[in-house]
Amino acid sequence: xxxxxxxxxxxxxxxxxxxxxxxxxxxxxxxxxxxxxxxxxxxxxxxxxxxxxxxxxxxxxxxxxxxxxxxxxxxxxxxxxxxxxxxxxxxxxxxxxxxxxxxxxxxxxxxxxxxxxxxxxxxxxxxxxxxxxxxxxxxxxxxxxxxxxxxxxxxxxxxxxxxxxxxxxxxxxxxxxxxxxxxxxxxxxxxxxxxxxxxxxxxxxxxxxxxxxxxxxxxxxxxxxxxxxxxxxxxxxxxxxxxxxxxxxxxxxxxxxxxxxxxxxxx
Amino acid sequence: xxxxxxxxxxxxxxxxxxxxxxxxxxxxxxxxxxxxxxxxxxxxxxxxxxxxxxxxxxxxxxxxxxxxxxxxxxxxxxxxxxxxxxxxxxxxxxxxxxxxxxxxxxxxxxxxxxxxxxxxxxxxxxxxxxxxxxxxxxxxxxxxxxxxxxxxxxxxxxxxxxxxxxxxxxxxxxxxxxxxxxxxxxxxxxxxxxxxxxxxxxxxxxxxxxxxxxxxxxxxxxxxxxxxxxxxxxxxxxxxxxxxxxxxxxxxxxxxxxxxxxxxxxxxxxxxxxxxxxxxxxxxxxxxxxx
Ligand SMILES: Nc1ncnc2c1ncn2[C@@H]1O[C@H](COP(=O)(O)OP(=O)(O)OP(=O)(O)O)[C@@H](O)[C@H]1O
Ligand SMILES: [Mg+2]
Numbered sequence: 001x002x003x004x005x006x007x008x009x010x011x012x013x014x015x016x017x018x019x020x021x022x023x024x025x026x027x028x029x030x031x032x033x034x035x036x037x038x039x040x041x042x043x044x045x046x047x048x049x050x051x052x053x054x055x056x057x058x059x060x061x062x063x064x065x066x067x068x069x070x071x072x073x074x075x076x077x078x079x080x081x082x083x084x085x086x087x088x089x090x091x092x093x094x095x096x097x098x099x100x101x102x103x104x105x106x107x108x109x110x111x112x113x114x115x116x117x118x119x120x121x122x123x124x125x126x127x128x129x130x131x132x133x134x135x136x137x138x139x140x141x142x143x144x145x146x147x148x149x150x151x152x153x154x155x156x157x158x159x160x161x162x163x164x165x166x167x168x169x170x171x172x173x174x175x176x177x178x179x180x181x182x183x184x185x186x187x188x189x190x191x192x193x194x195x196x197x198x199x200x201x202x203x204x205x206x207x208x209x210x211x212x213x214x215x216x217x218x219x220x221x222x223x224x225x226x227x228x229x230x231x232x233x234x235x236x237x238x239x240x241x242x243x244x245x246x247x248x249x250x251x252x253x254x255x256x257x258x259x260x261x262x263x264x265x266x267x
Numbered sequence: 268x269x270x271x272x273x274x275x276x277x278x279x280x281x282x283x284x285x286x287x288x289x290x291x292x293x294x295x296x297x298x299x300x301x302x303x304x305x306x307x308x309x310x311x312x313x314x315x316x317x318x319x320x321x322x323x324x325x326x327x328x329x330x331x332x333x334x335x336x337x338x339x340x341x342x343x344x345x346x347x348x349x350x351x352x353x354x355x356x357x358x359x360x361x362x363x364x365x366x367x368x369x370x371x372x373x374x375x376x377x378x379x380x381x382x383x384x385x386x387x388x389x390x391x392x393x394x395x396x397x398x399x400x401x402x403x404x405x406x407x408x409x410x411x412x413x414x415x416x417x418x419x420x421x422x423x424x425x426x427x428x429x430x431x432x433x434x435x436x437x438x439x440x441x442x443x444x445x446x447x448x449x450x451x452x453x454x455x456x457x458x459x460x461x462x463x464x465x466x467x468x469x470x471x472x473x474x475x476x477x478x479x480x481x482x483x484x485x486x487x488x489x490x491x492x493x494x495x496x497x498x499x500x501x502x503x504x505x506x507x508x509x510x511x512x513x514x515x516x517x518x519x520x521x522x523x524x525x526x527x528x529x530x531x532x533x534x535x536x537x538x539x540x541x542x543x544x545x546x547x548x549x550x551x552x553x554x555x556x557x558x
Contacts, residue, residue: 179323180367183359184429185383202379205369209415 022138084109154230275329307490358435364426420451
């Protein structure tokens with residue numbers, strides 16, 4: 001049923017990656033993503049691949065999650081590969097009708113696909129090892145300098161937190177309402193498109209009513225606890241940059257230097 | 268004729284890290300015409316069990332038969348139709364049933380089920396009228412009102428009427444009185460008893476209130492961690508103190524009270540399920556002492 005869906009990709013764990021400060025993780029991820037575009041040599045990509053594989057291994061995320069995070073974008077990756085394969089001029093391997101498959105194309109196709117795969121895997125590593133709450137918290141912190149120019153950083157983060165918090169609740173609620181209407185003879189599995197569309201109304205109306213009721217109750221409960229926006233608000237779990245984060249930053253800088261050397265030597 | 272639950276095991280979200288077996292080898296028969304109460308700790312699997320009775324959940328292993336028909340019959344077309352009809356014999360009132368209301372008028376909401384059954388408008392109207400009178404809502408007064416203008420107790424009545432309009436032979440009530448005030452609760456309990464006695468609907472009643480269970484039920488089922496702990500008449504069930512304790516339940520207040528009296532030295536018979544029986548026992552004890 002609906003309850004089988006698991007929302008969010010967070011995988012609880014205690015690895016070094018899990019324990020890193022989410023702000024540092026976001027910033028480092030950002031630099032790595034830029035790095036992947038900037039250091040576009042074969043040597044650099046071998047280093048990046050090893051790095052990604054290693055991080056996955058040490059974070060304790062099951063390897064099948066790697067393929068799972070790639071699957072939604074599989075077609076884009078294949079499409080990109082095909083375009084480069086067929087459209088790069090160079091030495092022919094084969095000819096299919098009016099298309100030339102070239103050695104250069106093959107190399108470039110693999111290269112670009114690998115770039116996409118690395119981008120996806122590194123980004124999903126962030127969501128795999130960081131709970132949604134920490135993630136929004138970190139975003140709020142990183143965006144807070146923009147408060148001065150009128151970006152409502154706290155409110156945005158709060159909205160994200162609440163939305164994430166209520167996704168499972170709403171799924172559960174939908175499940176319950178569907179069961180209740182099934183008990184009254186609703187049938188969600190047979191009938192043509194029109195009939196099925198009609199069956200959605202008895203689910204959507206109670207769902208909306210309950211969502212509004214919950215929103216109302218939540219607002220009331222927040223108000224009762226003197227919530228008044230982000231001004232002067234402190235946190236129970238304060239984000240702290242620890243030694244792990246310094247080591248990670250240091251290692252990243254070293255890696256950067258190494259990659260720069262590789263690029264300089266055209267490897 | 269009966270509901271037979273044969274060796275039912277149910278696992279939520281199998282093959283995921285969140286896997287949880289909520290029912291283990293549940294095996295029992297609910298006789299037609301009985302009033303069965305189901306009690307147990309929070310999370311003991313009561314709601315999971317009753318959702319099997321009209322096919323909302325399909326057993327991971329085992330079978331549920333209503334009047335001899337397997338609710339999850341999948342074979343031939345006739346078997347599937349029979350299964351569907353068998354499911355419709357069992358009405359299901361969920362906890363906080365008023366959350367399922369969605370129509371603009373009370374009439375339309377109660378008519379939802381009979382219309383889904385494919386009845387003609389005349390039959391639908393007759394059924395709505397009957398269902399409303401069964402739960403004590405005046406037809407003319409309420410039929411054109413919006414269900415959302417009502418009080419919580421009235422909304423719950425509308426929801427129950429929406430199930431009664433299917434004319435179920437068996438009625439499952441999952442904590443029907445949760446969240447109602449004392450007066451509304453008593454009234455609803457009386458109406459449920461009436462339905463059982465006058466319309467001969469077989470009741471399956473999930474409740475945390477041992478006093479209600481002692482008054483109403485003629486069979487009690489105690490659940491603990493997904494297993495059946497005890498399935499017996501209330502008189503015998505409430506005698507089994509150890510079992511009660513294991514399930515994290517207390518005997519009805521009147522029984523505890525009589526036991527306290529006995530421990531204080533008054534030789535009173537502690538076997539009483541209702542307040543009336545309790546009073547009678549006390550009167551007997553007092554008279555015996557004086558005379
Ligand atoms: N939709 C679901 N998905 C996963 N697990 C569930 C689901 N519904 C119930 N469970 C689990 O199954 C177990 C039994 O739950 P159930 O709702 O049957 O308990 P209950 O006896 O009705 O409790 P209560 O008295 O609180 O209503 C619980 O441990 C619960 O966590
Ligand atoms: Mg329950």
